[in-house]
Amino acid sequence: METVRKVGIIGLGVVADTHVKAVGAVDQCSLAAGCDLDPERRAVLGVGPSFYTDYREMLECEQLDAVHICLPHDLHQPVAEACAAAGVNVLSEKPEAVTGEQLRRMEQLEDRYHVQVGICLQNRYNETTKQLLEMAGSGAYGRLKAVKGIVTWHRPAQYYENAPWRGSFARSGGGCMMNQSIHTLDLMQLIGGPIEAIHGTVSRWMDYPTEVEDTAGARICFANGAEGIFFATVGYGDNSSVEVEAVCERAVFNIKNYRLTIRENGGEERLVCTDRRLNGKTYYGAGHEALIREFYRKLNGEAGSYVTCREGAVSVRMIHKIYESSLKHQKVQWGQGG
Ligand SMILES: NC(=O)c1ccc[n+]([C@@H]2O[C@H](COP(=O)([O-])OP(=O)(O)OC[C@H]3O[C@@H](n4cnc5c(N)ncnc54)[C@H](O)[C@@H]3O)[C@@H](O)[C@H]2O)c1
Structure with missing residues (x-):
């Protein structure tokens, strides 16, 4: 039977809904939890997933396989590193980092912590x-x-x-x-x-x-x-x-x-061809679902791919x-x- 990965989303603002829908549409993963500083944002998760206001607490309590980072840009690298250090795979929204130093740290995460770290360039x-x-x-x-x-x-x-x-x-x-x-x-x-x-x-x-x-x-x-x-x-x-x-x-x-x-x-x-139009705002492009499916296929050792x-x-x-x-x-x- 196919492995279904337990996913948490950190940051439940505008883009999070696109991730919630895409995770829901992909067989290889299921949404277990979400986190935002603002308790009102929990509604984005729908019924079922647990909600936290502190992502470190979410990591401790939930035994997640992966987190999707949907935070302001300056937080991508530090939060990705905290998750990777906890042994959790990461899919971060773009841009992966803000400064040159943050970029260098992101590029070292996989080797340092032996997790899969992908970037959402859908x-x-x-x-x-x-x-x-x-x-x-x-x-x-x-x-x-x-x-x-x-x-x-x-x-x-x-x-x-x-x-x-x-x-x-x-x-x-x-x-x-x-x-x-x-x-x-x-x-x-x-x-x-x-x-x-x-x-x-x-x-x-x-x-x-x-x-x-x-x-x-x-x-x-x-x-x-x-x-x-x-x-x-x-x-x-x-x-x-x-x-x-x-x-x-x-x-x-x-x-x-x-x-x-x-x-x-x-x-x-x-x-030559046309793109499928999926959930979410059409000008984001329709690739979130395809990108997320490929990310989890790769994590499961199948023929998938991700943007390193x-x-x-x-x-x-x-x-x-x-x-x-x-x-x-x-x-x-x-x-x-x-
Ligand atoms: N791939 C795409 O096409 C696409 C489209 C839109 C946005 N994005 C990206 O998604 C990310 C988020 O953008 P957005 O427009 O949704 O931002 P947003 O401001 O709407 O949402 C960010 C959320 O993070 C929460 N937050 C901030 N600090 C936190 C913390 N320490 N812990 C937990 N939650 C915290 C905020 O309360 C907010 O709800 C950005 O990286 C953006 O570039 C990507």
């Missing part, structure tokens, strides 16, 4: 993403020339008022990049491969009470010669579909509105480089340990 599990990576990376369409990632979303001032950590640089590590478009940066580096240099700018165009950027752009120079252009804002009037494009010598691949299309040799656009801390760290380092470039007003090299 868009990797979208059918459109998988197909684009396979087709553009196959070499069948020639050399990769260009990669584009565009995120134009809407977050009102109230979004930051409701959870002030989101507007604090120390707590969130950044705005529209760390919180929203990190998924798109992650896909861009998966498509483009190793990065050589980044030239970027970050801005605050909106009248939001925040320290963090609401708008950012960057040129990403890949080591293979391909050029990337990235733009993200949360100051748009709506949550548009993210757009990701990869241009090879003989074909243009484009993901938009949950559809992957191909245009070969300047011909007609043709549909080393893989998840690349997009955080891209954001660090965009800040550095913006501050210096010049292109910065990816460099050692980049």
Whole structure:
């Protein structure tokens, strides 16, 4: 009989509902408990799971196999480390960490504590993403020339008022990049491969009470010669579909509105595949359920997969480089340990 893993969720805010539903839909795990400082958040768990206000008490009392960390960004690494040290596997929401030092500690967790630590970059599990990576990376369409990632979303001032950590640089590590478009940066580096240099700018165009950027752009120079252009804002009037494009010598691949299309040799656009739309907000992408299923399959020794801390760290380092470039007003090299 299949092993069903006992799961706890730490942080029962906005994203937690997506985890509750995804855990409920995956046979390999079941929700045993949840934790939030705010007792009113227990409602997210529904009937059945135990509720705690102290995650350490939850770890002591519940004999969990894994925790999902859905906390403000600055808490991901310390809480992940406390869970790993208690022998509990971890699935952390993105970004895995805020500072360079936190990233390094996350990258060491698995070796140090012999647990599985995965990062929630769920868009990797979208059918459109998988197909684009396979087709553009196959070499069948020639050399990769260009990669584009565009995120134009809407977050009102109230979004930051409701959870002030989101507007604090120390707590969130950044705005529209760390919180929203990190998924798109992650896909861009998966498509483009190793990065050589980044030239970027970050801005605050909106009248939001925040320290963090609401708008950012960057040129990403890949080591293979391909050029990337990235733009993200949360100051748009709506949550548009993210757009990701990869241009090879003989074909243009484009993901938009949950559809992957191909245009070969300047011909007609043709549909390759569409993404399934699951529970949760559609602009998060539909991959949480797929990512969680794969994580527990892998934990059970089956043919699964997960995004490791080393893989998840690349997009955080891209954001660090965009800040550095913006501050210096010049292109910065990816460099050692980049
Ligand atoms: N993968 C995605 O597409 C996606 C989408 C949305 C949010 N997220 C991520 O999910 C995480 C949470 O974001 P959110 O918007 O749900 O935040 P939120 O502010 O709505 O929720 C965070 C919750 O954590 C609780 N909390 C804070 N400190 C705590 C502690 N020490 N112990 C227990 N609970 C504590 C808060 O009371 C709050 O309920 C972030 O990392 C965010 O980037 C990911």
